[in-house]
Amino acid sequence: MSVNKSTSTLVFFVNGKKVTEVSPDPECTLLTYLREKLRLCGTKLGCAEGGCGACTVMVSRLDRRANKIRHLAVNACLTPVCAMHGCAVTTVEGIGSTKTRLHPVQERLAKAHGSQCGFCTPGIVMSMYALLRNAEQPSMRDLEVAFQGNLCRCTGYRPILEGYKTFTKEFTCGMGEKCCKVNGNACASDTDDTLFERSEFQPLDPSQEPIFPPELQLNEAFDSESLVFSSERVTFYRPTNLEELLQLKAQHPAAKLVVGNTEVGVEVKFKHFLYPQLINPTQVKELLEIKETPDGIYFGAAVSLMEIDALLRQRIEELPETETRLFQCTVDMLHYFAGKQIRNVACLGGNIMTGSPISDMNPVLTAAGAQLDVASFVDGKIVRRSVHMGTGFFTGYRRNVIAAHEVLLGIHFRKTNPDQYIVAFKQARRRDDDIAIVNAAINVQFEERTNKVAEISMAFGGMAPTTVLAPRTSELMSGQEWNHQLVERVAESLCSELPLAASAPGGMIAYRRALVVSLFFKAYLSITLKLSKSGVISSDALPPEERSGAEIFHTPVLKSSQLFERVCSDQPICDPIGRPKVHAAALKQATGEAIYTDDIPRMDGELYLAFVLSTKPRAKITKLDASEALALEGVHQFFSYKDLTEHENEVGPVFHDEHVFAAGEVHCYGQIIGSIVADNKALAQRATRLVKVEYEELTPVIVTIEQAIEHKSYFPDYPRFVTKGSVEEALAQADHTYEGSCRMGGQEHFYLETHAALAIPRDSDELELFCSTQHPSEVQKLVSHVTSLPSNRVVCRAKRLGGGFGGKESRGICVALPVALAAHRMGRPVRCMLDRDEDMLITGTRHPFLFKYKVGFTKEGLITACDIECYNNAGWSMDLSFSVLERAMYHFENCYRIPNVRVGGWVCKTNLPSNTAFRGFGGPQGMYAGEHIIRDVARIVGRDVLDVMRLNFYKTGDRTHYHQQLEHFPIERCLEDCLTQSRYHEKRLEIARFNKENRWRKRGMAVVPTKYGIAFGVMHLNQAGALINIYGDGSVLLSHGGVEIGQGLNTKMIQCAARALGIPPELIHISETSTDKVPNTSPTAASVGSDINGMAVLDACEKLNKRLVPIKEALPKGTWKEWINKAYFDRVSLSATGFYAMPGIGYHPETNPNARTYSYYTNGVGVTVVEIDCLTGDHQVLSTDIVMDIGSSMNPAIDIGQIEGAFMQGYGLFTLEELMYSPQGMLYSRGPGMYKLPGFADIPGEFNVSLLTGAPNPRAVYSSKAVGEPPLFIGSAAFFAIKEAIAAARLDQGLSGHFPLEAPSTSARIRIACQDKFTNLLDIPEPGSFTPWNIVP
């Protein structure tokens, strides 16, 4: 083939249909192609970096060498469409639909309640589908691996696993014995434990699956053809033999080889690198070769990681253990390398050649001294050479000795000998699908049948710009005995040989340094165990309590039970209230038919909007010039503050203290300065990078709460105080007083669907908006403000959201307002959906909080007084921060009666993006302080925390510090049930025993109660409306003011209307939320969506029922359809509105003293057991038990889904999810790569949820209770359990008493808190003596 530019035709199949593309864009991903070109929008965009799995599709290709069709789950967001030549792509639409037939994979997920917002659902369906195409009956371990690359923010994963467990080998029970294997608990007679009926599932019939397209099978040219696809910017080559490949590389040394594109794709998307030549070498046989020799196995550089894993596992089974230690160490590492979608396509060559300092395979290969084969084309011929991976291989950050014109051909994996041991460990923020913080590989050769070190090689990642070896320490070990004395010397030597500057990128300096030694020690323990097992050293060389230190955590197989109240046997079968009905849109979500904002088909003349964002935390804008951007063809307009009047530009959900576009000054990184409107997304985004912004930096830059306190940077009218009794007096009289503080970080919402808006001008003075917002009325109001159109000309519509969690309550305006303005001014439809990094940068997070308190108590531990200061980090504008603070101030005492209280609140103004509502809305932060206080008191009086909790619990009739009387306070009942359910007392003994027997693993258990007040803090928001239209065919269209965010609101509203109208739910449909159907709505927030909208629905139903009474009386035997028909002909209105205003609330000490602040409370208790690895800081939740009082559940499946999802989100908040900011307030963690939400493997090994029975709530619709936010705080039980476990570790070290631990309790914080002989070796510079890489806001 000539390497000159030419054009080939791209041919592939999608869902059985042939796609022919004559000029594919080499920069286009498969995801963009599917969504924009083929209009297959079931496949979602969640992150564009391979980290969420929302874009998972199955790619099938014929492996002609093995004559096998391979089906692979891949991330369409990273797959170049040009790489699809000759492949068959299957998307979620290709396997089933509600119109034809659901695939069992879709059906089981939906019916098992595994889909809430549904945005992750197609990706999860496709991961499972691809797994089943490879293994008809997979194991639970296969499931674990299949979902490593998928995230769900809503469900808590349990229902997905329960649904899909039915496909596995482990699920052998027949219908008759359902549950008893899964659920350990026997059901009491008034409780039910069946959330879905497996008997309804269609069987899986693999013979029904679509066949691989015969055309691809028969025509070898699809593989043998050399291809060139070119655009103006990039050329994509697919050579088919080595010479061609090497010639291309010789001609274009800077060209990138793309195999999985999992490095290059991320660089192009997020670092905006432009690589004019891309070469796909996946048809070059030398790079795909797998050769087995007596010495080992040779893998071609482009062989996928999954193939390597599979073959190595096979050989580990067959060969003697002594020969396969490198193989074992490799598969151990590969298990935690990215997710399966990445490993299916990524190759080892890509990992080596990228040379990332945190690469997982480079330490293994470097320690093993792997041999690499390299080739190039020089002087008209192929030149081959061998390269040794070891000292000197890496020459700098992402550089190595292989020259730019050379190509890595393959890697030799050598068999080990009986005296050689090689082990590797990786520590990341999250175990599954995360890049390493530090990793290590240790390869030791002993003298024959001895424990004397002949030679040792130790490689570490995460400690320098490259993978590094520790030659000095290795030298020191040579000839030495492998024993504890050696460990001491090695630890000291490693500490000095692998230093880390205090400001080194990546932060966590002390932790990373501690990990080097700790991972070595783990390796030491592991190898010592192996030596003693092989009889080289005595079997008791390692004390039993040290042994578990050699191990790592493995994901336990899930056990769970869900118990709820059985509906009365006389309830009519068609009455859905109280039954576990499937989410109304679940089936459509599972088939990809459910439409989200960005799935709305593109319109004629539609434009795309992208943002110019601030790159300074605080500065004057001295120059703003878009001329270069506007000069690009297809770029239409630039908008900035100059396009609006001062008044129009000033917006905000309550106070108009922020700007649509920065008005001359920026207040944080990521603030919106302007917007570019262009023909398409790629162009608009490229153009924004050409807009010139110059700044004059201003000081001080305030990022943290502590800095705000130092500068007294508070919003006006703060601090505010709430008082009860006399705090000073009570503190003076207390037996004990204690002053403490606690702090917790923010949390990214990480709804799977980012903010999106589409605005369409209708007529010259009307605008229609489709918006991913929890508050359509606010968007309508502010669009009206910005465009000067009256509200009656602006319609805002929201069909469903791919999650919100509070993040789309007020921040939706960031996107909606510029989009609406552009559409209005330009008279053309305009769309924008934020990329994940933009969304994370722009839209704010949960508020970080700092609490300082002084508490007084008796010697028994009865709290008599508390003086507490609450500070939240609001960012640069007020948004809803005042309300978030107020809820924290009202919830700090959690379930404990404190007779004398002074609580002060400060809203800190900082140079961060405005922080905002997030599920719990300040409540969890407040209760976090309360749980610290109760534990401090217990510790000081020397009593069990549980006893002190019981002593201080509110009783029915008590009043809170904001004067609300507690009616029916059920916390004792929840607690007792939860203690029984969790076998609390037995577990305590087990934990004590475990901790005594293990030095490097510790367990902890914590009980956490919760009390969450239900009502909006702002009085006027506690109202709702509904509209019901009944049509001649008897079908009912229901509209209400709430938005379906995934929480099942529409399902519950349908259930309400079905019971109220006495008709089956199937007759009722909810299409969308729209400001022209129900006006002046409140945000769907504060957990009251079902409470207030449900009552409005009932109000409308009552009106209709009243009108139908005479008709029903006249036709007592008539059917619903007949009654409706008659009503129509009798000219009875079949449309009614409903309205509800929450009664009895709005407490004000002077103006409304008899009212309540909250309508009622939702309560619950959780017990969690965790185990920590004291050497790495890693942890595993062993079990969680939750008992919630949610009144009479309207839909136990949805409510349990909310509880489990909220628990997992709370668990993430308190343990895993850490936002990383630079000292200047720039957010580093802008995607799933760096920001870790809990994944499938993080759910508790045993996860039991019970709903309290016999506890109807008189204050809400059908005796139910609000559930969305209240359970979130129970996630903190994991944090407090971790703290207990750390305390046990510290005790072994002779450390008792108080120690600080901030939330989230990340692996770094756990490790450093578990002080020991290794951490004592570290010389860490004093804070303040250097500029750290990151700070905690």
Ligand SMILES: Cc1cc2nc3c(=O)[nH]c(=O)nc-3n(C[C@H](O)[C@H](O)[C@H](O)COP(=O)(O)OP(=O)(O)OC[C@H]3O[C@@H](n4cnc5c(N)ncnc54)[C@H](O)[C@@H]3O)c2cc1C
């Ligand atoms: C979500 C996600 C998670 C990840 N997790 C991990 C992880 O846990 N651990 C880890 O180590 N990495 C991880 N990575 C990084 C990445 O997946 C790996 O480095 C992978 O091995 C790269 O392979 P690839 O085929 O996709 O590389 P590509 O992106 O296709 O290529 C990468 C680079 O290698 C060069 N190259 C490829 N083959 C050759 C060759 N034969 N000769 C010369 N140069 C070559 C290319 O020119 C390019 O510069 C992750 C990436 C993502 C997106």
Ligand code: FES
């Ligand atoms: S969108 Fe592809 S993995 Fe997230």
Ligand code: FES
């Ligand atoms: S259902 Fe999984 S992200 Fe919403």
